[in-house]
Amino acid sequence: xxxxxxxxxxxxxxxxxxxxxxxxxxxxxxxxxxxxxxxxxxxxxxxxxxxxxxxxxxxxxxxxxxxxxxxxxxxxxxxxxxxxxxxxxxxxxxxxxxxxxxxxxxxxxxxxxxxxxxxxxxxxxxxxxxxxxxxxxxxxxxxxxxxxxxxxxxx
Amino acid sequence: xxxxxxxxxxxxxxxxxxxxxxxxxxxxxxxxxxxxxxxxxxxxxxxxxxxxxxxxxxxxxxxxxxxxxxxxxxxxxxxxxxxxxxxxxxxxxxxxxxxxxxxxxxxxxxxxxxxxxxxxxx
Ligand SMILES: Nc1ncnc2c1ncn2[C@@H]1O[C@H](COP(=O)(O)OP(=O)(O)O)[C@@H](O)[C@H]1O
Ligand SMILES: [Mg+2]
Numbered sequence: 001x002x003x004x005x006x007x008x009x010x011x012x013x014x015x016x017x018x019x020x021x022x023x024x025x026x027x028x029x030x031x032x033x034x035x036x037x038x039x040x041x042x043x044x045x046x047x048x049x050x051x052x053x054x055x056x057x058x059x060x061x062x063x064x065x066x067x068x069x070x071x072x073x074x075x076x077x078x079x080x081x082x083x084x085x086x087x088x089x090x091x092x093x094x095x096x097x098x099x100x101x102x103x104x105x106x107x108x109x110x111x112x113x114x115x116x117x118x119x120x121x122x123x124x125x126x127x128x129x130x131x132x133x134x135x136x137x138x139x140x141x142x143x144x145x146x147x148x149x150x151x152x153x154x155x
Numbered sequence: 156x157x158x159x160x161x162x163x164x165x166x167x168x169x170x171x172x173x174x175x176x177x178x179x180x181x182x183x184x185x186x187x188x189x190x191x192x193x194x195x196x197x198x199x200x201x202x203x204x205x206x207x208x209x210x211x212x213x214x215x216x217x218x219x220x221x222x223x224x225x226x227x228x229x230x231x232x233x234x235x236x237x238x239x240x241x242x243x244x245x246x247x248x249x250x251x252x253x254x255x256x257x258x259x260x261x262x263x264x265x266x267x268x269x270x271x272x273x274x275x276x277x
Contacts, residue, residue, distance in 0.1 A: 025213025032217065042219060049217035050193045110189035110206055110214075119194045 010038065010072040016059040018085060021109055024060050028052040031070050038072060047123040047143055048077050051089070054116035054137055059083045059105045063137065080140040088131040093123070095129065156180050156265055157215055158245060161201065163182055165249040165256060171236050172245025178221055179198055182268030184194065187256050189214045196220060200268035207231040211239050216242045226253045 012034055014027045032049040052068070059066035063085025071078040088094045095117050102112025121127045124141040131137040159176040162169060169176065184191055184196040185203040191209055192202060198219045204211060207229050215223055222245040225231070231239070239246050249256055 024220065025210045025217075029213055030216055032266075046219050047230070053193055053214065053217045094174065102222070109210055110187065110192075113188050115189040115190045115194045119190070122194075 007073050008071050009074065010034065011069065013067055015052065016056055016063075016066045016081075016083070017066055018062075018064040018066070018083070020060055021105065024057055025053060027056045027068055031068075034070060035072075035077070040077070040084060044077065044145070045145060048079065048114045049124045051120040051141055052079055054120050055079065055081045055141075057109075057111050058116055058137075058139075061102060061111065062086045062151060066136075075146055076130045076142050076144050078140065080138075082136065082138050084136045087133040087135050087137055088129075089133045091129055106138070156263065158201075158247070160201075160263075161224065161260065161265075162247055164259060165206075165224075165251055167247040167249040170230065170246035170248055171223075171240050172222070174247045175222070178245065180221065180265065182266045183224075183257070183260060184220075184268045185253060187253075190258070192218055192220075197268045197270060201265075203253065203260075204208045205229050205253060207235060209235040211235075212238045212242060212244060215244055220244070222247065224249060224256070226251060226256045255266065 014030060016027055028049050031047055031052045035045045035048060053137045059081060063083035066081055066083030069080045081117055096113040100112050100114035106112040120141055125144045127141040129139050158178045158180055161180060180201045181199055183201040186192050187204060187206055192214045196218050198266055200220050202220045202223045202277060203226060205226050212235055225248040226245050227244060228250045
């Protein structure tokens with residue numbers, strides 16, 4: 001990451017249960033609520049909410065369980081997701097648009113188009129994805145607040 | 156076009172959000188994939204879909220969409236309706252098929268609200 005931001009104002013962690021499809025969307029909803037309460041502009045919240053939704057879906061789809069943490073600092077919004085699950089053999093392949101190993105159940109929910117990871121990248125300023133195949137996956141992404149023109153709550 | 160006009164043009168039923176029918180709809184986006192909604196729909200769009208799981212409301216809320224119109228008389232369950240009320244996202248249902256629904260609204264001047272994709276191949 002570009003800058004180490006040690007001054008954490010808010011830190012929240014959420015547990016995600018793999019395979020719990022009816023629950024999908026509830027974690028990104030909590031993250032959105034937290035950011036709304038903190039008073040961030042809609043445009044920033046939207047980017048994080050969309051990226052978090054896709055990240056949450058990937059844990060539900062491809063992992064046994066995971067934890068998603070939100071870190072709010074004066075300069076950034078950061079989300080870190082760690083899961084125990086299938087893992088990813090080829091990160092570059094997983095990142096390419098259209099690549100998906102989703103099954104029928106995932107497609108029924110309207111995911112599995114292979115656009116999740118590319119869309120996380122598109123909506124954030126930085127994204128890191130690492131994985132140990134058959135063990136788990138680590139994903140983090142950041143939106144920098146000082147790259148926005150809009151007024152921030154703690155200015 | 157307002158949501159009320161959308162309702163009248165399509166003979167749609169209002170499932171929830173009755174008091175929000177004066178909302179102005181600038182554009183619309185049709186999808187059966189939530190990933191498409193999250194990747195392509197622009198803020199403020201009317202979402203046209205046949206998809207009625209509660210995830211469609213979460214996705215619409217994450218992307219700041221203004222309302223959801225279900226096609227083929229699809230009707231969400233009580234939990235999804237409650238969620239939509241809580242998120243202040245009006246829900247409508249029309250008996251028209253997806254293609255007809257989009258065609259009719261397009262004819263009435265409603266424009267698309269999707270980001271352009273550069274390359275549609277898989
Ligand atoms: N947390 C994860 N654990 C294991 N595999 C993953 C994870 N996230 C993504 N993948 C793999 O990367 C592929 C692409 O992911 P994504 O871009 O989100 O598209 P989709 O989920 O629609 O398939 C997935 O199909 C899956 O094989
Ligand atoms: Mg995905």
